[in-house]
Amino acid sequence: MTLAARIDHTLLRPDATEAQITQLCAEAAAHGFASVCVPPCYVALAAEKLAGTDVAVCTVIGFPLGYAASSVKFKEAEVALYDGATELDMVINISALKSGRTEVVQAEILDIADLCHVHQSQLKVIIETALLTEAEIELACQLCVAGEADFVKTSTGFASRGASVADVELMRRVLPETIRIKAAGGIRTREAALALVAAGADRIGSSNSLALITSTDEPTAA
Template sequence: MTVTPEQLAGMIDHTQLKADATKEQFTKLCDEAREYGFAMVAINPYPVAQCKKQLEGSGVHVGAAIGFPLGQVTIEDKVAESQRAIANGADEIDYVINITELKAGNLSYLEDEMRQIVGVCREQGALSKVIFENCYLTDDEKRQAATIAKKVRPDFIKTSTGFGSGGATLEDVKLMKSVVGDAVQVKAAGGIRELEDALAFIDAGVTRLGTSAGVKLVDALRAQI
């Protein structure tokens, strides 16, 4: 698949999720997102209002990470956090599933959690992304989560937070795609820092890339062309 620098930029969620990020770093993040035409800035909920104001009129979305990075809060907390983030200007919600309940085989909990958060996003016109954190899951657990997603239909399922013991892999992307097909889009995130890897994920069917190296990736493709 041939991808232009503009198309690549439009697939990138430009990411700043570090605990010690400064307001100046968020300003730089938004400036870069506007300049390069990235799909979204991926941030924690607190700086959503700042980034929304700075990106006004740019077409770049603001995305909030919910239950991040562990997913170990109640459904009610994740729903409330999603609602507040959207009220503050978030256009997209990336939330982490409850891995404990998945490993316990409590698939009804996972489905309820997903339905509630995806429902909030639909009601408010925000995109929804469900983070599996695949590095902690067996292949069967990944399939179970993807099967629920195929039923509930979030906008995306996502490989990783970037804060776990491992990030995106082609094997995981192919497994996820084999379950959801074209019913749900797949986002790869975690450790994507080289152009060769980004293009391989796109070839495997990924339509979003979560990375803090977006500027580097687009510049590398421009230089290659």
């Protein structure tokens, strides 16, 4: 698999324009990126622009802080799937996790994972590793397994730091092979992306995707 095929081509800035989203979609189709990750208000536009391509449409839920009510997140997910998203990146309730309310975190993941799977879509759960201890990262991964998530994602890109090789290595040790890992946040060079793939990341989320690929993109490790 090429590195491009592992990348979620991302534009989540609050000032993103319709023209920029249209360009993002064109770039994703041209370079064979795995998906575009766009703000919820642009899901329908991205779905229209990418119709007939192999590029998935991804958006974010409960982003970037994660502490919206579960019912609100569920409604966000419903709307996104109706608009054409096939992948959802949902931020966990970090506050609930740190308060020991693990049943809240697990139930929320499971409810939205079930919704995604009914729609033949995938759920990536963002645990925001920058805000967690190693023990909390392990716990969050375990809750994602119990909640039947498809991916666990390191970061929103809006915290103090993004993905690290150490985060991904820890997550890969904890998670079963059936659950994939998305590394995101601060990935600006091809070398950084390849290091994360080598550590166990299956997807890379980046707003700097074009700098990560070469004109003849070589396959990465399986």
